Amino acid sequence: MAAAPSQVDASFTTEFSTLVRELRTDVYFCDPQDLQSKGPDSALVRFDGVWDTGATVSVISEKVVRRLGLNPINTTVTQTVNGPRKSGVYLVSMGLPNRMVLPAVQVVDGNILGTDALIGMDIICRGDFAITHHSGKTKLTFSMPPAYSAQSCRLFHRKVADRSTFKLPPVPVKVAGSGAGRSDAAFTDLTFR
Numbered sequence: 001m002a003a004a005p006s007q008v009d010a011s012f013t014t015e016f017s018t019l020v021r022e023l024r025t026d027v028y029f030c031d032p033q034d035l036q037s038k039g040p041d042s043a044l045v046r047f048d049g050v051w052d053t054g055a056t057v058s059v060i061s062e063k064v065v066r067r068l069g070l071n072p073i074n075t076t077v078t079q080t081v082n083g084p085r086k087s088g089v090y091l092v093s094m095g096l097p098n099r100m101v102l103p104a105v106q107v108v109d110g111n112i113l114g115t116d117a118l119i120g121m122d123i124i125c126r127g128d129f130a131i132t133h134h135s136g137k138t139k140l141t142f143s144m145p146p147a148y149s150a151q152s153c154r155l156f157h158r159k160v161a162d163r164s165t166f167k168l169p170p171v172p173v174k175v176a177g178s179g180a181g182r183s184d185a186a187f188t189d190l191t192f193r
Contacts, residue, residue: 010144019137027047031043031092040095044095044101047067047117050115057078059108065088078110087109094123128143
């Protein structure tokens with residue numbers, strides 16, 4: 001009896017130079033047939049991606065569809081911020097920033113602005129996803145397969161909740177009409193009950 005293939009343990013961390021509001025990384029796509037025939041180094045094409053926990057599925061732009069010559073395998077109705085939209089469904093191979101390849105992922109096309117792809121919860125939920133903001137820098141870490149159990153997360157939250165008050169660094173708040181940012185102490189205390 002043949003042994004089951006071992007699961008690859010892969011992770012990456014992207015550190016941004018400042019605090020960011022968009023988690024933007026490289027993402028790679030190709031047609032799954034090209035992945036088989038050419039291999040990942042030749043087949044995968046780099047695009048700009050944004051990690052989006054509000055997206056149920058991953059979305060590719062028309063630019064990705066055209067560049068790769070993709071044809072839809074189906075259509076579906078997706079719910080967008082602008083209401084329902086008929087979208088093409090595509091089968092792609094997706095490479096993450098560390099070049100770990102997911103060989104067959106279904107994505108939808110969408111009218112997304114400012115990026116080539118949204119990396120949605122269909123990908124994020126396959127691993128551990130963490131965002132930190134230590135020392136004024138945003139750091140994104142993603143690891144597949146998931147390494148932490150729900151019990152580990154509960155223990156972490158219990159330790160944080162045991163503190164009566166957790167101090168956050170001052171948050172710059174723009175006051176209407178002032179034209180300047182200021183730190184407002186009212187926004188720096190987080191109390192756990």
